[in-house]
Amino acid sequence: MRVNNKFDQIYREERPQSAAWHKRAQKVFASNGATHFARILDPYRPYIAHADGVKKWDLDGNEYIDYVLGHGALLLGHNHRDVVEAVQEQVAKGVLYGENHTLEVEWADLVQEMVPGAERVLFFPCGNEANMMAVRLARVFTGRTKILRFEKHYHGWSDELASPAESGVNHDHVVVIPQNDPKRLEEELAKEEYAVLFTEGGGAFLGGRTPIDPDFVRQIPDLARKHGTLWVLDEVVTGFRAAPGGWQSVIGVKPDLTSLGKCIGGGLSAGALVGRPELFEPLRPGGVPGWQVMHGGTWNANPLTAAAGIAACRLLKTGEPQQKAADAAATLRREGNKILKDQGVSGAFYGKSSIAYLYLGPVDFEPADDTMPPVKDLARLTDPNMQPVFNRLLLHLLQRGVANLIGSVFIFSALHKEEDLNKTLRAFNESLRAMKEEGSLKAAD
Ligand SMILES: Cc1ncc(COP(=O)(O)O)c(C=O)c1O
Known part of the structure; x- marks a missing residue:
């Protein structure tokens, strides 16, 4: 050149x-x-x-x-007035209580109002971690370990979420197939060995630089259910960009779990995993005998991010x-x-x-x-x-x-x-x- x-x-x-x-x-x-x-x-x-x-x-x-x-x-x-005011006010009141607080509940309520099917909400410092928890819960729920995902779809950089082509990634349990190929998808799911199928909202890379066919996606819930795999729609990008209810509300699908991030924190670092209540039961002490999933994270739903997230979600809710x-x-x-x-x-x-x-x-x-x-x-x-x-x-x-x-x-x-x-x-x-x-x-x- x-x-x-x-x-x-x-x-x-x-x-x-x-x-x-x-x-x-x-x-x-x-x-x-x-x-x-x-x-x-x-x-x-x-x-x-x-x-x-x-x-x-x-x-x-x-x-x-x-x-x-x-x-x-x-x-x-940058610096939307409502978000700046909320953050400034919160900084003076404390940024990290390490305790329960009302802002996290208000923030979760807003997410529930926006995303259909967000019956349970779990907050993280980023989208990558929301997807990590999706894998964990899916494994507990299905008793399987394998992960199915589509070529070029991005879900974060941690083990099993990063592309198997990256050096140092443990991808023993990960299988990658082309998107928009229902026959191949069914063949894989029919093996009945996958805990979870990931799909990026809109398609691969930031909401669909390689777009996924909505008609293909509409087939996923039935296929996944039939073969006992949980379906995670990664709406970290599309969650509040495509519509207040996410890309799922635009194309009319209901995933088992949805991961969210980016806009949800109003510019502060945030992520969330939302979905059907029974999938989150392993987090409840004694919720499912023999199962226990621990959810740690110093920054989970910290008051500063929650304040920014509430201010942003109030505006995003309007569409x-x-x-x-x-x-x-x-x-x-x-x-x-x-x-x-x-x-x-x-x-x-x-x-x-x-x-x-x-x-x-x-x-x-x-x-x-x-x-x-x-x-x-x-x-x-x-x-x-x-x-x-x-x-x-x-x-x-x-x-x-x-x-x-x-x-x-x-x-x-x-x-x-x-x-x-x-x-x-x-x-x-x-x-x-x-x-x-x-x-x-x-x-x-
Ligand atoms: C679709 C998708 N999922 C997950 C992630 C990871 O989110 P985070 O960078 O907040 O960990 C990203 C980041 O760009 C993303 O685009």
Whole structure:
């Protein structure tokens, strides 16, 4: 891939303080100075000094329209007044009682009101832990150990939840099958050896960069029940983004267990597992003779997160933030697709609800609308060979005041306005042009 070294030089020159901190970070953080795989970039993502609404500013005063939004947690944008007030008030009252408190009950009540079937609620510091508990409860309930999951679906990074392809992952009990293949799913489930089947809401990676067919998902509850496997729908991303009742309420399914995270904490770290009461019985002392599941966790439902979570859930319950964010995402997809066409670049923006995914590469057909990607083989949507191109695009977007996730994912909040979208589209247009000029992106033949 050819690149324009002058551009790289300007990127660095305009971010000297980020450069200095990156150098320092490289000495302590092995992942090229980053603390999350999605924050790794050559030469470096900017070091952020403060954020507000949909904007964030780096140490050198550069401004960015934010489409990372705390890895999707900030559907209400940065520093929503209600959340800030709730947190400020709570800080002064105590952040970690290590005791029962009323906020955790209020927060759980709100979750119950929002998510159908959330008859029991259990809080965690993150979505990963909610999924770990789902595995534990499913194993106790079914007496089985094996886990069935779909290719590329992300459920966290801990053992058995991480992709079996990762080094050091214990995947003795994990079987991965393609999504959208009911025959294969039934074949596996019919072995009657799986405790649990995981599915990411919307499809693989952040709500469906590789979308899952809702008709396929609608077959899962009956199949899983028939073969004694518990079905966990991982709505850590889609939980409150797709709708107040989650993606399950959009497509009309009822999982045995649902994991939640991100938006549920209003920007503070949180997760929850919700579902049918009998599945949580092993947590009740003496609830099921011979069974006992321990639930520890210093930060579970801590008052500070609960206060932020209550403030956020009160707003998310109305469905208005979700609608605003979804409308803005749809505009980016629609107008972004026009730019791709005008520039003669093969690819498409696609997605549902409040996230827009960008695919670059040959298209197989023209989809009827921007909710579906234009390729038959969905594996191409996450082709690792394209990541260097997306990294380059990200660098060009950053230089033009737009920060997204890994170059290809734009996550929206309720606060993205027309002017933000216009600036983003301009930045995208100019980035494509610059990339064609430097030879890092080809126009379609
Ligand atoms: C679908 C899904 N499940 C689980 C997780 C893990 O959540 P957390 O990062 O809060 O542990 C994530 C994180 O991005 C996710 O996208």
